[in-house]
Amino acid sequence: MNPLFDRCERLLANILQEKNLGHAIKELLAMRIAEPLLVDSQEMESLERDYGLMCDFMLQGYPDSQRETMYLHLLRKAYRLAHNSLIRMQRSSANGTIAAAWGRTRKVDMSHEAIKRGLESFVQDQAILSLNPDGGEQKAKEIHRRHAIFMKNLFDSLVASLTWSDGEAEFFTQMVLSPTIDVMDARHIVSAITLSMINAFDVNKSQSLAAIYKQGQDEALRQRALVGFALSLTQQDFSIFPKLAEVVSDLCSDEETCKQLLELQIQVFYCINTDNDSKEIQKNIMPTIIKNNNFRITRFGIEEKEEDPLQDILHPDESEKAMEELEQSFQKMRAMQQQGADIYYGGFSQMKNFPFFNTLSNWFVPFYIENPELENVTKAFAETRMLQLLLDIGPFCDSDKYSFAFAMSSVINRLPKNMREMLDSEEALSSYSSETDLSSPAYLRRMYLQDLYRFFRVCQSKGDFHNPFDYSNGMERFFFVNTIFAKTPLQDEFVKLERFLLKRKQYLALEKMLITYPDNESIEYLMMRAVVAVQCHGDYLLASGFYRLVLDQEPSHEKALRGVAQAYFNQGKFAEAEELYEQLASLFPDNHRYALSHSIAQINNQHADEGVKTLYRLDYQNPDDMQVKRALGWGLMFQGDGKQAVHVYGQVLASDSVVPSDYLNMGYAHWLMGNVEQARDSFRQFLSVRKSEGDDKDGISAMFKEDSSLLDANNIGFADRAIMVSLIEE
Numbered sequence: 001m002n003p004l005f006d007r008c009e010r011l012l013a014n015i016l017q018e019k020n021l022g023h024a025i026k027e028l029l030a031m032r033i034a035e036p037l038l039v040d041s042q043e044m045e046s047l048e049r050d051y052g053l054m055c056d057f058m059l060q061g062y063p064d065s066q067r068e069t070m071y072l073h074l075l076r077k078a079y080r081l082a083h084n085s086l087i088r089m090q091r092s093s094a095n096g097t098i099a100a101a102w103g104r105t106r107k108v109d110m111s112h113e114a115i116k117r118g119l120e121s122f123v124q125d126q127a128i129l130s131l132n133p134d135g136g137e138q139k140a141k142e143i144h145r146r147h148a149i150f151m152k153n154l155f156d157s158l159v160a161s162l163t164w165s166d167g168e169a170e171f172f173t174q175m176v177l178s179p180t181i182d183v184m185d186a187r188h189i190v191s192a193i194t195l196s197m198i199n200a201f202d203v204n205k206s207q208s209l210a211a212i213y214k215q216g217q218d219e220a221l222r223q224r225a226l227v228g229f230a231l232s233l234t235q236q237d238f239s240i241f242p243k244l245a246e247v248v249s250d251l252c253s254d255e256e257t258c259k260q261l262l263e264l265q266i267q268v269f270y271c272i273n274t275d276n277d278s279k280e281i282q283k284n285i286m287p288t289i290i291k292n293n294n295f296r297i298t299r300f301g302i303e304e305k306e307e308d309p310l311q312d313i314l315h316p317d318e319s320e321k322a323m324e325e326l327e328q329s330f331q332k333m334r335a336m337q338q339q340g341a342d343i344y345y346g347g348f349s350q351m352k353n354f355p356f357f358n359t360l361s362n363w364f365v366p367f368y369i370e371n372p373e374l375e376n377v378t379k380a381f382a383e384t385r386m387l388q389l390l391l392d393i394g395p396f397c398d399s400d401k402y403s404f405a406f407a408m409s410s411v412i413n414r415l416p417k418n419m420r421e422m423l424d425s426e427e428a429l430s431s432y433s434s435e436t437d438l439s440s441p442a443y444l445r446r447m448y449l450q451d452l453y454r455f456f457r458v459c460q461s462k463g464d465f466h467n468p469f470d471y472s473n474g475m476e477r478f479f480f481v482n483t484i485f486a487k488t489p490l491q492d493e494f495v496k497l498e499r500f501l502l503k504r505k506q507y508l509a510l511e512k513m514l515i516t517y518p519d520n521e522s523i524e525y526l527m528m529r530a531v532v533a534v535q536c537h538g539d540y541l542l543a544s545g546f547y548r549l550v551l552d553q554e555p556s557h558e559k560a561l562r563g564v565a566q567a568y569f570n571q572g573k574f575a576e577a578e579e580l581y582e583q584l585a586s587l588f589p590d591n592h593r594y595a596l597s598h599s600i601a602q603i604n605n606q607h608a609d610e611g612v613k614t615l616y617r618l619d620y621q622n623p624d625d626m627q628v629k630r631a632l633g634w635g636l637m638f639q640g641d642g643k644q645a646v647h648v649y650g651q652v653l654a655s656d657s658v659v660p661s662d663y664l665n666m667g668y669a670h671w672l673m674g675n676v677e678q679a680r681d682s683f684r685q686f687l688s689v690r691k692s693e694g695d696d697k698d699g700i701s702a703m704f705k706e707d708s709s710l711l712d713a714n715n716i717g718f719a720d721r722a723i724m725v726s727l728i729e730e
Contacts, residue, residue, distance in 0.1 A: 002089050002093065004031055004034060004035060004038070004085075004089060005086070005089050005090075007027070007031065008031065008082055008085055008086045008089065009086065009200075011024060011027045011028070011031075011082045012079065012082050012083060012086065012200055012201075013236060014027075015075060015078055015079045015082065015240070016079070016236045016237050016238065016240065017236060017237050019075055019240060021051060021071060021074055021075055021078060022051070024075070024078040024079075024082070025047060025048060025051060025078065027082075028044060028047075028078065028081055028082065028085070029044070029048075031085060032044060035089075037088070038085040038088050038089060039081055039085050040081060040084065043077065043080075043081055044081060046077075047074060047077050047078060047081065050070075050074055051074055054067065054070060054071070054074070072240050072242070075240045076203075076240055076241065079240065080163050083162075083163050083200050083202065084162045084163055086199070086200050087160065087161070087162050087163075087200070088162075090102075090160070090199075090464075091160055096464050097159075097360060097461040097464040097465070098159065098160050098464060100360075101156035101157070101159050101160045101360060102156070102160040104152075104153065104156050105153045105156045105157040105160070108153050108157070110153070110154065110157045112168075112171050115154060115175065116175060118147075118150045118154070119175065119180075119181040119182070119185055120178075120180045120181060122143065122147040122150075122181075122182060122185070123180060123181060123182055125143045126140075126143060129143065140370070141372065141375070144370045144371070144372050145372040148371065148372050148373070151185060151188055151361065151365070152359065152361045154189065154192070155188060155189075155191075155192040155360070155361035155364075156360065156361065158189065158192035158193060158195075158196055159192050159195050159196050159360065160196075161196055163202045163204065163205075164202060164204040164205055164208070165204065166204060168204065169204035169205065169207060169208045172189070172193070172208055173208045173211045173212060175189075176189055176190065176208075176212050176216075176221070177211075177212060177215055177216060177217075179217075183218045183220075183221060184365075184366045184368055186218070186221050187218075187220060187221050187224055187366050188361070188364060188365055188366065190209065190212060190221060190224045190225050190228060191224060191228070191364035191451075192361070192364070193205050193208065193209060193228060194209070194224070194227070194228030194231065194232070194452075195364070195465065197228070197232040198231070198232070198465045198466050198468060199465055199466050201232055201233075201234070201236070201238070202232075203238075203241040203243065203244050205232075206229055206232050206233075206244065206247075207243065207244065207247050209225040209226075209228045209229040209232075210225070210229050210247045210251060212225040213225040213226045213229060213251075213257075214250075214251065219439060219441060219444055220366075220444045220448075222441070223260075223441055223444045223445040223448060224448050226257075226260060226261075226264065226445070227264065227445060227448055227449060227452070230261060230264055230265075230479045231268075231452075231468040231477070231479065233479040233482045233484065234476050234477055234479070234482070235474075235475070235476050235477075235478065235481055235482055236482075237483070238482070238484055244484065245484060248484050248485065248488060249488055252485065252488035252489050252490045253488075253489060255489070258489055258490045258492065258493050259493070260441055260442075260445070261480075261490060261493070262490075262493040262496060262497060263441075263442055263445070264445060264449075265478075265479065265480045265497060266340065266497065266500055267340055267442075267445060267446055267449055268449065268468075268469065269500075269501070269504065269506060269509070270339075270340040270341055270342065271342060271449055271450070271453045271469050272469055272471060273341075273504075274341075274342045274345045274453065277336060277341040277342060277343065277345075278342075278345055278346035280336075281336075281343060281346060282346060337395075338436075340446065342450055342453065344395075344396060344397075344400055344450075345450070345453070345454070345457075348396070348399070348400040348403050348404075348454070349454060349457065349458050351400075351403040351404075351406075351407055352399075352403060352454065352458045352459070354402075354403065354406045354407075356373050356402060356406065357402075357459070360461060362402070363399060363451070363454070363455045363459055364398075364451060364455070365398070366398050367390070367391060367398040367401040367402060368391070369387050369388065369391060374387075374402075374405060376409065377405045377406060377409040380408075380409035380410075380412055380413070381405075381408075381409065381412065384412070384420065386408065386412075387405060390404060390405060393438065395436075396447075397447040397448070397450035397451045397454070398447070398451055399450070399451045399454050399455070400450070400454075452468070452469075453469055456468065456469055456470075457469075471508075471509065475508065475509060475512050478509060478512060480494075480497060480513065481512050481513060481516040481517075483516065486516075486517065491517065494513065494517050495524065497513065498510060498513050498514065498528060501513065502528055502531065505535075507531070507532055507535040507536050508536060510528060510531075510532055511532040511536050514528055514529055514532060520549070523550050523553060523554065523557070526546045526547075526549050526550045527546070527547075527550060527559060527560065527563075529546045530542075530543040530544075530546035530547050530550075530560075530563055531543075533546065534567075540566075540567040540568075540570045540571050541567070541571065543563065543567050544563070544564050544567035544568065544571075547560040547561075547563040547564040547567065548560075548564065551564070556587060558584070558587070558588065561580060561583065561584055561587075562584060562594075564580055565577050565580035565581050565584065565597065565601075568580065569597075569600075569601060569604075574601050574604040574605035575605050577601040577604075577605075578598065578601035578602055578605045578607070581594055581597045581598035581601050582598050584597075584598070585598050592618055592621070592622060592628075595614060595618060596615070596618060596627065596628055596631055598611075598614070599611035599612070599614045599615045599618070599631060599635065600631050600634070600635075602614075603631075603634060603635045603638050604709070608635050608638040608639050609639065611631075611635050612632065612635040612636060612639060615628060615631055615632040615635055616632065618632075619632055626652050626655050626657050629648050629649075629651055629652050630649075630652060630662070630665070632648050633645045633648040633649045633652070633665060633669065634665065634710075636648065636669075637665075637668055637669060637672060637710055637714070638710060638713055640672065640713075640714055641672075642669045642670070642671070642672025642673035642714075643673055645665075645668075645669035645672065646666065646669040646670060646673065649662060649665055649666040649669055650666075653666065660686055660689045660690040660693065660695075661686070663682050663683070663685045663686035663689060664682070664683065664686040664703060666682045667679045667680075667681075667682030667683040667686060668707070668710060668711075670682060671716065671724070672714050672716075676724070676727070679724070680724065680727045680728055683700055683724070683728050684728055686700075686703075687699075687700060687728070700724075700725055700728055701721075701725055704721050704724075704725070
């Protein structure tokens with residue numbers, strides 16, 4: 001990687017954030033000295049001259065009402081110089097994607113006239129062919145083959161393009177919106193514009209996408225443009241582009257657009273969670289589906305298993321039970337998909353090795369049967385409707401449709417006849433689509449996001465682009481927290497996103513939202529700040545401060561009282577926790593959890609006798625509540641009654657809700673009785689179970705230190721603890 005590349009990216013960020021024009025000019029001059037061809041000399045000299053005149057004018061003490069406007073104009077000029085320098089570096093890199101795209105198209109005529117001619121002639125050629133069908137099939141193939149090459153070149157040239165002038169933005173906007181070009185081409189162009197902005201923001205390209213979204217007639221085109229526009233907005237300060245603020249304000253004045261932006265941001269979070277969703281499917285759903293399928297794979301193809309008549313006699317209910325399990329698995333997967341999960345990523349991400357995906361533009365080309373690269377596939381499917389069904393109702397994104405077509409074409413002739421017939425029916429693909437509006441903005445947007453997500457996760461070229469789904473680096477790509485949306489009608493949607501993030505336990509993103517858009521008067525806001533303080537930072541003191549602010553407004557707020565009590569307990573302030581839990585138990589007597597928590601606080605506050613007395617009552621009233629039994633066993637140990645504690649923990653370990661700490665506490669109970677060997681075995685089992693669950697961060701010594709108050713209360717001293725550690729580790 002050219003060291004100037006990082007320097008140029010830092011300069012772009014500095015121009016946006018610091019707005020230091022003098023620094024920007026010095027950096028650009030230094031870059032021009034290092035690589036003379038990177039920075040446009042004529043524009044650089046113009047920038048230096050204009051800034052020098054501005055500085056001289058100010059030194060002479062002249063007031064200038066246009067100074068700030070002129071300064072912003074020069075900042076935009078510096079940004080454009082830095083942006084284009086970055087692209088030129090990418091174009092000249094040894095083996096980068098942008099360099100390859102530039103190399104393929106630099107000598108191809110991509111003037112506005114040539115682009116307009118290439119896009120419009122394709123539509124015209126098809127129209128003429130429809131009027132003269134003689135020899136039409138071969139002519140049609142040639143038209144599509146020639147146009148596919150043109151579109152690959154256009155895509156590459158756009159991805160490797162410099163910043164757009166106002167005129168270029170106007171040309172491409174009108175071209176994409178024109179009814180004289182094919183809508184598939186328009187969608188493809190929008191993807192190229194989006195990809196060109198991923199590494200460095202271009203205000204004119206961004207405004208072009210906004211205009212396409214607002215004025216477009218094709219919904220799939222509009223949603224692609226909205227996705228591209230939103231994903232180009234990082235958390236950087238774009239105030240040097242006042243026109244962009246006007247565009248955002250105009251977009252957000254429409255209630256439907258605000259709704260779609262909220263849905264888009266939520267869909268992005270579903271994309272980010274795709275790996276977890278895939279693990280859930282692989283671990284808990286697919287085994288059931290595989291176990292209950294009625295086919296087996298052989299070296300000769302896929303064969304249907306024969307029914308076993310003896311199985312029906314010996315186990316008459318097994319078939320019905322298997323069918324129920326299978327249906328439940330499909331229903332669970334369908335529910336995940338309806339909520340927004342990308343249920344197909346786990347499978348299709350493994351099917352991107354076809355030569356088709358070696359071409360950059362193919363990752364974003366809409367699925368259409370006439371695609372020249374599907375020629376062999378269409379032959380394989382000549383006697384079926386599969387490709388047409390895949391186009392019309394297939395519940396996959398375009399990228400996965402191509403994967404599916406290529407994969408199935410190689411095995412279609414080896415499938416059993418009944419399976420081929422099934423694949424040739426609408427039922428094979430319509431189970432999901434029948435419940436979903438395939439033309440809805442949300443569905444179209446989700447499909448496009450999945451195309452993008454696969455590119456940025458699987459494509460070999462992904463490393464040459466910033467990943468818009470990567471929220472790990474300070475959530476820079478979290479577009480909803482760009483302050484350009486502040487004080488627009490979109491702010492009415494902020495709390496909906498915050499609730500979504502809280503429900504999904506996306507605490508870091510929630511914290512970013514809360515800090516960016518504070519509302520210290522709102523009880524809901526203060527409650528969420530308290531949750532974030534604990535979940536992100538383990539800061540119970542800060543959390544209790546937010547809860548106290550809630551209680552200032554509503555003294556009997558149940559969740560705030562509970563939150564303060566929990567905060568006190570976790571800080572080791574057991575007296576204060578005992579007092580608050582007593583208050584909660586009094587205010588809400590029907591909730592035995594508060595009485596339980598009060599008892600635990602009493603035990604830790606050296607009031608074990610009172611706590612155990614209450615716990616015996618709770619255990620009598622709730623004999624199946626293992627939490628009550630755990631607390632009772634803990635209290636009994638503080639009373640020194642190891643024998644009764646062993647009995648109680650024995651009941652817990654015999655239940656269906658055992659947790660690793662139950663073995664730890666059983667070890668303590670045995671130790672109190674003097675059963676050292678049983679204690680050692682229980683401690684070993686605690687460590688073993690915890691390790692099997694992937695949690696072996698702290699050893700047994702750390703547990704003894706954490707529970708030192710219990711051991712101290714029972715006179716288990718330092719030497720006994722050290723020896724026990726040795727016995728466990730033998």
